[in-house]
Structure formats: C-alpha cells, structure tokens
Amino acid sequence: MESLVRLKNVTVRYRSNGRRYLTAVSNVDLGVSPGEFVAVVGRSGCGKTTLLKVVAGLIKPDEGEVAYSERFFNGSKKKIGVMFQSPLLLPWRNVLENILLPIEIIGEDPANYVERALILMERTGLRGFEYSYPWELSGGMQQRVALCRALIHRPQLLLLDEPFSSLDAITREEMWVLLESVFLYENYTTLLVTHDIREAVLLSDRVVVMSGKPGRVKTEVEIPFKRPRNISLQYSKEFNEYVAKIKSMLSE
C-alpha cells in the first residue's frame, strides 16, 4: 500500500559546540500507511523526537528525503495534528478557544468548528469545562485539551511525542483508553514516539525499535491484537511476550 508519509534514507546532524557534528539519526527508512498506528520506541536521546520533527517538517534532513503522498494529502495544504509531552496551552484562552486555535491558523472560521469541538470534548470527558482556563485544570485534563486541539482540524496525520510521559500511571492508562477510542472513531494515521514499551504495544499496529547514537531503525515488530483493544490486554501473556521481546531488543 502507498505510504501516507515515507522517510527515505534520512540522516540528521546537529552542530554541537560550534563545529563538531553530532549525528542524531542515520539512514532511517520509515513509512506510515494510511490509517496505520505506528509507534517508535527507543531510549532517551536515540533521535526518535528528531524523527518526528522531520515528519512534521520542523527539521530538514541533511541527507535523504521525506515524501508525503500527494493522493492522501489532496495536493494542497497538508494538515498535521501534534501533541507533545507538555500540553502547551495558551493561558489567556479558555479551553474551547485553545481547542479552536488550529482552525484560526489554517484560516477557517472557528464558529464552524464549535460543534466538532464540543463532540471531541464530550468524547474526552471535558464537557462542562468549555470556559475554564488551562490553569484551572489538572495535568491530565490539560493533555485531553491538547488532544482535542490536535484533532480539531481533522488532520490527515497525527504526531504524538511522548504525550503521556508527564502524567501519573492511572491518568496515563485513562489516556491510552481515550486515544484508542478516538483512534477507532476517527481512524487517524498516527505516529507515536515513546519510551514506554507497554504504551507502544497497547496502542500501535507496528512498533519501530530504534537504537541510539546515532539513531537507527533496529527492527520493526507487527502487533496483531484486534481492535478495539482493552486496557486489560496488558495483563495477557501474549501482550507481555511482545513487551519482553521489544525490551530485550532495546537493551541489546
């Protein structure tokens, strides 16, 4: 199947201390098919965030190229939704206004998206908080707002950079369930970068394992569990075999 986005032989170098170059990622080939949920796992500093930034168009690769499918991005403007480790909400805007920010950026009328925002808020358990301000919400709630904001403009590609790593274990599991349900409702093509192997196995169709210094794709593991996936899946024997297998690949 044609990839929605494909990295071909991508190498990225950072200049450190002015003259020495540090290779962040080296010769990475990675394709994400439409509707697929791909997770990239690796230790801290293995270049997985760099990879995500390349896909988002924030970093130009020094070698290789990023190819976006013309067919799926309808030629014109590619719509990407992003969510990072911190919610990055604007404190002068209430929850609803924060969620509608991407609409203003793509130059459409926010009024036409209020209904969709309310539906997303309903699904993420945020109803009733439309006019609250970010600082009035807990960390988990703030991340839900960030998720709604990432989805409001119906992006063709959703990029998640360790979105739940700053949350406590219980809230994190809630967010997994939430993301799974949203993924089923709207079926986004998703690229998730994480160091949490359980998170990757639970949510994704395919786990890309990276090794560090410089970052390379070590191997890929297909995750065959049927959707909708349940949080109790993580207690099954098969699930834990996948987790153990990926963990051993990471520590090699």
Added chain:
Amino acid sequence: MGSSKDVKNVFSAVIVLLLTLAIWELSTYVVKIPRYVLPPPSSVIEATARYSNYLLENLLNTLAHAVAGLALAAVFSLLLSLLLAYSEVVREVVSPLVAGFNAIPRAALVPLLALWFGLGSLPRVLTSFLIAFYPILIPTLTAMVTVEKELWEMLVSFGASKKQILVKVAIPRSMPYFLSSLHMGLASALVGTVIAEMIASDRGLGYVILSSTSRLDTPLAFSCLTLLAFTAFSLSKILGVVEKRAVRWAYRVST
C-alpha cells in the same frame, strides 16, 4: 481585595506617616532649622492652601504633558517591539542604536528641544516620551521574543506563519509585561516633564519648584514635591486596577 487585612495595613501606614510628620514638625522647632532649609510640615500645608489654585493649575498642566508623553511612549514602544520581534535582522541593527540612545542623559537634550520647538508643550512631551519609552520597550520586546521553542514548533506544525505566531501568541503573552512596565514608564514620564519644566518652561510644577526655591520659598517647593508624589502614586494605583482587569489570566484569577 478590601479585606480587613488591607484596612489594617493602610491604617498602620497612615499612623507611621503621621508619626514621621510629627517628629519632623517638632524637630524643626527644637533644633531651630531655618524655614528656607527645611520647612515644618505645617508650613507646607499652609503654602499648599494659600497657593491651592495656582498649584492645581500647574499640577494639571504637568500631568497633561506627562500623560501625553507616556501615551506616546506606550504606543511607540508597542509598535517598535512588534517590528523588532518580527524581524531578527532589524532587531540586530536597531537594538544597539536604541540602547545607545538610552545612554544619553535625556535632560541634556532639553535645551536642544527648546531651541528647536520653543518653550511650549512640545519639548516637555518629547522629554517625557524620550525618558519613558525604553523602560516600556525592553520588557515588552523580551516577552515577545521569548516564546517557548516547543510552543513555536507546535504552531509551525499546525501550519502557522511567523505573523500568525506574533498575533496569536507573542502579542497576548507580552501584554502583562507591557502593562506592568507602564508603572515604570509613568514615573519616568513625570521625571521627564518636570525636568523639561525646570529647564525650559514657564509653567508646570517643575517651573514652580525652580521659581519658589530661587525666592527661598521652600515650603511651596515641598508642596510641589508632595503633590507630585501623591499624583504618581494615585496614577500607579489606577494603572494597577486596569492591569489586573485586562490581563486576569496572568494572575491566574478564576472568574
């Protein structure tokens, strides 16, 4: 706001002020300091009452010029910081020039301004503006150019242009800094106006201070000082109220 604790604080401040004035009043009699060196508070009050119309007229005159200078400084600083925040190239060229200009003692420019524009309002407003704009420009500009990298990257991922980031993020985030810098700007604007009045004017409290001290009418000069302090204090309080209302979010005040 308006809690019993605030009332208590104001009350104790007033007590301390009254005590200070009483000690001052007594010591001028006990030590026999001449009135033209250090007038007792009673004589300052007397002078204020005697010249009340004259003082009010000149106070309003000073105030009008200081506020005009401040308004000019606020608008100019906001526009300049927008331009400097938008273009890094312009920022690198213009910033050292502005900083260099700020190093000139602005009081030294008053004779030139008077030479160019006469003894009317313009030199006073300009001096006030020239002193007041820098303390407003710097915090505002800093707030505009220090948008978090992650936030910036998120906005770019959503497809935001530089102009959009400026409008949606940089400007709103700079507002609390801009508004609080107006306090400093206000004090500077008053200093500017008074200096200009002392050097090149025939009205305003600065002029009154100069003319009264030359006649050794020190109580009147003290009266002017008190009025200036009181005015600056009151205006700053009003500004504070406006500020807290306009940027409620910055104080994380829930509605």
